[in-house]
Amino acid sequence: MAKELTIMMLTWEFPPRIIGGISPHVYHLSKSLARNGIKIYVVTCDFPGAPQHEIIDGVEVFRINPYKNPSPDFATWVYLMNVNMQKEAAALVNSLGGKVDVFHAHDWLVADAGIGLKHVFRRPLLTTIHSTEIGRRNGIHFDYEKMIHETEAWLTYEAWRVICCSDYMVSHVRWAFGLPEDKLVMVPNGVNAEAYSKADRNDLNQFRGKFALPEEKIVLFVGRLVYEKGVHVLVNAIPKVLEKANAKFIIVGNGYMKEQLSSLVKNVGLAHKVLFTGFVDDETLRRLQKCADVSVVPSLFEPFGIVALEAMAAKSPLVASDTGGLSEIVEHDVTGVKVYANNPDSLAWGITKVLQDETYANQIRRNAYEKVREKYDWNKIAQQTKTVYEAVLDEYSKTTWT
Amino acid sequence: MMQVIIFSWEYPPRMVGQLADYVRELAIQLAKSNVKAYVVTYHDYLSGQYDEPEGVKTYRVTNPVRTHIGVLTWVLTLNQEVERAAANIYYSTDKQVSLIDVHDWHFITAAVTLKKALNIPYIYSVESLEEHRSHGANSPFNMGIKSIEWLGMYEAEKLIVKSEWMRNEVVRLFKVPLEKIWVISPKSVNWLKNVLEAYKSVAEGGTSAWLKN
Numbered sequence: 001m002a003k004e005l006t007i008m009m010l011t012w013e014f015p016p017r018i019i020g021g022i023s024p025h026v027y028h029l030s031k032s033l034a035r036n037g038i039k040i041y042v043v044t045c046d047f048p049g050a051p052q053h054e055i056i057d058g059v060e061v062f063r064i065n066p067y068k069n070p071s072p073d074f075a076t077w078v079y080l081m082n083v084n085m086q087k088e089a090a091a092l093v094n095s096l097g098g099k100v101d102v103f104h105a106h107d108w109l110v111a112d113a114g115i116g117l118k119h120v121f122r123r124p125l126l127t128t129i130h131s132t133e134i135g136r137r138n139g140i141h142f143d144y145e146k147m148i149h150e151t152e153a154w155l156t157y158e159a160w161r162v163i164c165c166s167d168y169m170v171s172h173v174r175w176a177f178g179l180p181e182d183k184l185v186m187v188p189n190g191v192n193a194e195a196y197s198k199a200d201r202n203d204l205n206q207f208r209g210k211f212a213l214p215e216e217k218i219v220l221f222v223g224r225l226v227y228e229k230g231v232h233v234l235v236n237a238i239p240k241v242l243e244k245a246n247a248k249f250i251i252v253g254n255g256y257m258k259e260q261l262s263s264l265v266k267n268v269g270l271a272h273k274v275l276f277t278g279f280v281d282d283e284t285l286r287r288l289q290k291c292a293d294v295s296v297v298p299s300l301f302e303p304f305g306i307v308a309l310e311a312m313a314a315k316s317p318l319v320a321s322d323t324g325g326l327s328e329i330v331e332h333d334v335t336g337v338k339v340y341a342n343n344p345d346s347l348a349w350g351i352t353k354v355l356q357d358e359t360y361a362n363q364i365r366r367n368a369y370e371k372v373r374e375k376y377d378w379n380k381i382a383q384q385t386k387t388v389y390e391a392v393l394d395e396y397s398k399t400t401w402t
Numbered sequence: 403m404m405q406v407i408i409f410s411w412e413y414p415p416r417m418v419g420q421l422a423d424y425v426r427e428l429a430i431q432l433a434k435s436n437v438k439a440y441v442v443t444y445h446d447y448l449s450g451q452y453d454e455p456e457g458v459k460t461y462r463v464t465n466p467v468r469t470h471i472g473v474l475t476w477v478l479t480l481n482q483e484v485e486r487a488a489a490n491i492y493y494s495t496d497k498q499v500s501l502i503d504v505h506d507w508h509f510i511t512a513a514v515t516l517k518k519a520l521n522i523p524y525i526y527s528v529e530s531l532e533e534h535r536s537h538g539a540n541s542p543f544n545m546g547i548k549s550i551e552w553l554g555m556y557e558a559e560k561l562i563v564k565s566e567w568m569r570n571e572v573v574r575l576f577k578v579p580l581e582k583i584w585v586i587s588p589k590s591v592n593w594l595k596n597v598l599e600a601y602k603s604v605a606e607g608g609t610s611a612w613l614k615n
Contacts, residue, residue: 071546076475079474087511094520147470151479
């Protein structure tokens with residue numbers, strides 16, 4: 001391709017605005033694409049203190065005012081936010097003389113904007129489906145959920161290709177929206193392994209002392225405290241683990257289950273063994289992951305499981321439930337321990353196994369780190385994504401829209 | 403030859419209030435006056451293109467998202483189909499769309515994107531306002547609609563209202579400069595003549611003024 005490939009990414013979150021996994025995903029993907037010679041524009045929602053326009057390692061970021069009035073509910077806010085995102089993105093593309101080759105929308109949160117831009121500029125739309133409403137809610141029960149589900153279906157219908165981050169998500173999305181097989185592409189999510197290779201050991205021992213006694217092993221959970229993340233399963237597994245090992249359970253993250261979980265912990269008399277930290281900054285999080293004697297991902301539903309990759313990159317032995325994307329990331333007894341989802345006994349068994357057998361723990365930690373470097377490297381993921389863009393543009397060049 | 407796309411959420415056979423009949427009469431009179439008139443409107447199942455015997459070309463779109471929790475979400479997803487239909491008209495007519503005439507707030511957001519993306523100017527024809535429809539209620543839902551009305555007025559080339567009273571209300575509620583608003587009464591003998599003049603002024607001045615930016 002003689003001309004420079006130009007992509008416009010649409011995402012409702014981009015650092016420093018971080019709500020879930022889409023923000024770091026788009027951040028690393030766009031930076032790695034820029035490094036591979038692709039011109040990238042990111043259009044996202046604003047954040048206090050962040051500039052409206054900036055260039056980060058070759059990525060041009062535009063932050064728009066989403067919708068600041070009170071909104072009846074979250075979904076209505078999303079559709080209203082899309083009005084402004086679409087308006088600003090349209091003006092931007094117009095000012096570039098229409099020189100955008102592909103619009104890339106991340107999740108239903110930017111469905112309206114992506115679909116609109118596709119039609120007004122007649123350029124292909126591509127979407128990455130990170131998660132689905134039917135998966136998040138374990139079924140569609142109310143009109144609110146159905147509306148979001150149908151919006152997701154509409155986005156995948158309008159998209160030229162649908163990227164999912166795991167084989168599990170490919171089949172899940174295919175089932176959820178009845179898509180043809182050749183519309184779906186699997187490109188894994190990545191992890192920035194270099195970020196974990198900083199901070200030295202001595203420093204870490206002192207840091208560790210702030211969270212656990214020297215004789216306590218650290219069992220780490222990182223994630224939103226919501227039902228589908230299965231943190232309640234971990235809490236139920238704690239007494240069984242403590243029968244065999246001395247450990248401190250550190251739970252990082254916030255969510256609607258926080259109160260419920262902490263009172264559960266208090267009622268069984270384990271408050272001194274469990275620490276709820278709430279949100280922590282990136283640096284603290286990375287250090288905790290490096291200190292963790294075992295990292296636990298007990299999700300009931302997990303499209304991908306980025307936190308599992310982070311543990312692997314941090315060389316922390318991993319225990320994960322055998323579900324969704326986690327099933328693909330973890331090879332049992334090789335790169336981690338797989339346990340039954342929603343089963344505290346099985347989870348306790350997995351944690352205890354890692355805590356009691358140091359040779360075994362070291363072996364899975366080494367293998368996991370190698371796997372991360374080989375398969376989940378952002379540069380490789382960017383190259384795979386670029387191949388998808390080129391395939392779409394090749395097909396597009398043969399249509400009546402060109 | 404002037405080419406005008408009219409956006410209206412009601413159009414015969416779908417009648418909600420008085421707007422449907424008014425818009426149809428307008429479109430027919432435009433077609434008779436050597437204006438190529440397209441109407442983009444909503445119908446739940448009669449979707450597609452239809453050329454009316456009077457010379458009006460209609461495009462009816464339906465909502466791709468069937469389930470909704472309120473009028474706002476319904477309108478906002480429907481707008482994408484309105485936008486798509488208008489973009490299709492634009493590309494199939496060799497990009498010769500003079501202007502869009504948007505009746506009421508429902509399809510404002512599509513018009514705004516089309517203006518930003520393709521430099522098509524639009525007129526916002528105000529039939530009624532949320533402030534009056536909701537009798538001053540100001541819940542987040544009403545606010546959402548008012549914010550769309552505000553956006554529509556801010557981005558419009560001109561506004562057309564049907565009475566002096568409405569002009570004053572628009573100025574009072576939204577602080578729109580008086581000279582941006584034309585009063586064209588449907589009851590006036592010069593109604594069509596005035597509408598045509600307004601269109602002509604926006605199609606010529608509007609586009610070029612906008613392109614200069």
